[in-house]
Amino acid sequence: MHYGYHIEIDEIGAWLPLLLPILILHLILFSVALVDLLKRDQSTDYKWLWGAVIILVNIIGPILYFVLGRRQRSDAPTSSKSTPKKVRKS
Amino acid sequence: MNRFTVLLQKEWLDAKRSYKLLWLPVVFMFLGILQPLSSFYLPDILKMAGGLPDGMTITLPELTASEVLASALTDQFDQLGLIVIVMATMGIIASDKNNGMLAFILTRNTTLVEYLLSKLVGHAVMIAGSIFLGFLTAVFYTFYLYQAVSVARIAAGLGVYYIWCLFMLTFVIAIGALLSRTPAIALLSIFVLIFLKTITLLEGGFQILNPAHLSNQAVSIITSGNVLPHFFITMTVSVLLIVFCLIFATSYLSRKELPSM
Amino acid sequence: MHLLQVSQLQKKYGNHEVVQNVDFHINQGECVALLGPNGAGKTTIIKMILDINKLTGGKILLNGKRHDQMRKFIGYLPQHPTFYPWMTGRELLIFMGGLSNIERDILEERINELLKLVGLSEVENQLIGTYSGGMKQRLGIAQALIHQPKLLIMDEPVSALDPLGRRDILELLKVIKQKSTILFSTHILHDAEELCDKMLIINKGQLLVNGSIHQIIEQTQKPIFIIQAPRLSEWTHQLMNEDLIESIELTGNAAKVRVKNIEQGRDWLLSHILKAQLPIQKFELVQESLEEIFLRMVKSS
Ligand SMILES: Nc1ncnc2c1ncn2[C@@H]1O[C@H](COP(=O)(O)OP(=O)(O)O)[C@@H](O)[C@H]1O
Numbered sequence A: 001m002h003y004g005y006h007i008e009i010d011e012i013g014a015w016l017p018l019l020l021p022i023l024i025l026h027l028i029l030f031s032v033a034l035v036d037l038l039k040r041d042q043s044t045d046y047k048w049l050w051g052a053v054i055i056l057v058n059i060i061g062p063i064l065y066f067v068l069g070r071r072q073r074s075d076a077p078t079s080s081k082s083t084p085k086k087v088r089k090s
Numbered sequence B: 001m002n003r004f005t006v007l008l009q010k011e012w013l014d015a016k017r018s019y020k021l022l023w024l025p026v027v028f029m030f031l032g033i034l035q036p037l038s039s040f041y042l043p044d045i046l047k048m049a050g051g052l053p054d055g056m057t058i059t060l061p062e063l064t065a066s067e068v069l070a071s072a073l074t075d076q077f078d079q080l081g082l083i084v085i086v087m088a089t090m091g092i093i094a095s096d097k098n099n100g101m102l103a104f105i106l107t108r109n110t111t112l113v114e115y116l117l118s119k120l121v122g123h124a125v126m127i128a129g130s131i132f133l134g135f136l137t138a139v140f141y142t143f144y145l146y147q148a149v150s151v152a153r154i155a156a157g158l159g160v161y162y163i164w165c166l167f168m169l170t171f172v173i174a175i176g177a178l179l180s181r182t183p184a185i186a187l188l189s190i191f192v193l194i195f196l197k198t199i200t201l202l203e204g205g206f207q208i209l210n211p212a213h214l215s216n217q218a219v220s221i222i223t224s225g226n227v228l229p230h231f232f233i234t235m236t237v238s239v240l241l242i243v244f245c246l247i248f249a250t251s252y253l254s255r256k257e258l259p260s261m
Numbered sequence C: 001m002h003l004l005q006v007s008q009l010q011k012k013y014g015n016h017e018v019v020q021n022v023d024f025h026i027n028q029g030e031c032v033a034l035l036g037p038n039g040a041g042k043t044t045i046i047k048m049i050l051d052i053n054k055l056t057g058g059k060i061l062l063n064g065k066r067h068d069q070m071r072k073f074i075g076y077l078p079q080h081p082t083f084y085p086w087m088t089g090r091e092l093l094i095f096m097g098g099l100s101n102i103e104r105d106i107l108e109e110r111i112n113e114l115l116k117l118v119g120l121s122e123v124e125n126q127l128i129g130t131y132s133g134g135m136k137q138r139l140g141i142a143q144a145l146i147h148q149p150k151l152l153i154m155d156e157p158v159s160a161l162d163p164l165g166r167r168d169i170l171e172l173l174k175v176i177k178q179k180s181t182i183l184f185s186t187h188i189l190h191d192a193e194e195l196c197d198k199m200l201i202i203n204k205g206q207l208l209v210n211g212s213i214h215q216i217i218e219q220t221q222k223p224i225f226i227i228q229a230p231r232l233s234e235w236t237h238q239l240m241n242e243d244l245i246e247s248i249e250l251t252g253n254a255a256k257v258r259v260k261n262i263e264q265g266r267d268w269l270l271s272h273i274l275k276a277q278l279p280i281q282k283f284e285l286v287q288e289s290l291e292e293i294f295l296r297m298v299k300s301s
């Protein structure tokens, strides 16, 4: 929190139970995304890029990774084939 | 085992392996926390940030607990939440269609109806779970920071709101059947759904035909315990639109020569 | 009654006739190769049998019934099997078997058998996304057999594989062939010859030949004169426009000459060789091989 220096000790005590769930949820998303990214066979560049997004962009970062960063593997055909088009030839 | 169950199990496995089952509820839980927390602490935060510039004053309305809960629906779930639902569902038809899996599955004795129903039910359950958990956290925070609200009203409001979510889902399915590229599906769906949501701000009789109006109905149920006029018409229209989207998707896909492997 | 009866099959994309009036049938227990160069229309024919692509003309009957009601009795291996990369091999088989309404305990047993047959038992719990091309092809064959289909249709099952993988799959198909009726497409004559007793040769959407390999050789084989001599090209050039000559193929210092009538052709060729004082090293009359028949037909159509 940027406002840290204004907050007094007892105020932190009041905030903590409210912030803790956010922290836990964030930690879950963050670590699952990061572990999955590390396990994947992708180029180092790719991993650095998404790693940065996951680490630097709070909460949204891991979600962006789940929605967009993993798409290549689940959408794309597994054989060495051209990209999906409306009509595929032979 | 019945084919529908087999398809549903596949959806479930897909959701698990793609972590959708994790992030979709988590996003809604965040959204649920965000509203009560920010409404409650906004005055404090403004003060801590050094207050407002001289000469500028704003009066923050004193919100009641039920108003906070209602705005979790309209300000969080209906905006970021809507976008998240579209992102979670934009590829569910298109990816199977584009990579030939749909055409391939249909060479077994499955039907398009079974296939689409499995997509619908699988994601309807996921969305139900997500908005339930999200709203549950909102309720906890509101109860803690403000005060308790009638649980019956909350449940009824959320139930009505869920029909609007089901409409979003079937609408994305229909667009997914029609178009092939996921970005196009996402943009068109978000555009139309946000448009429907935005025109609920206008006055006018046409609202009763707008499924997004169900979200206003839900707010009214939560804050006052009463529905707005013409509730059942809106409800019926929404259900009919949901059925129409499904019929459209089925008939469009069955008439088309699907891409195949 | 034939197991599969295809009559006057036709497919148009716009004005482009991709399949033109194709007729053939397959009997129970046969192994039939659909042979033709790339773009001949093999995949299109197969997809029409499976009702993935709609016919623009003709009729397909399976066991005497309309094909769109019968596709559940067909096992199908697509040309580029993609499947779900996030599933394991075993999960895919459970999924495909479930879609064919197989009871769970029978299914488990059959999956174990099939995994052993195609040699994937050890990797059954790995994600399909990690499989090699050959492994995917094997998995594709296993899923095509899971519901014990009356007819197994495979679209170029070995074309995309390296020589070793291709050998493996061919051996596997030889085992499968003993119990199943098979229709498979390929652009490689050798594979068709090795595996099957019947062939359908198609090119540009037209069925050129249809029959057993013996029949095809007997009925369509033509004699060829092989002439070997130095500086042949000038001489063969003069022959091009002769009525008697059907075609000349020059490779190095040997020429393959097809003629319309063997006796006349031989006399004519010999007299011309003498006239040109060609120092021939070889003059021979041979029968076309299957490959030469195939190439001639594809070229002349
Ligand atoms: N969807 C389509 N639209 C237009 N032409 C197509 C389509 N699919 C295939 N074709 C054409 O049909 C011909 C036969 O294709 P195909 O059946 O895939 O050949 P093969 O499998 O024998 O290599 C090709 O010329 C191809 O360009």
Ligand SMILES: [Mg+2]
Pocket (backbone or CB within 6 Å): A090, C042, C043, C044, C079, C155, C156
């Ligand atoms: Mg092909």
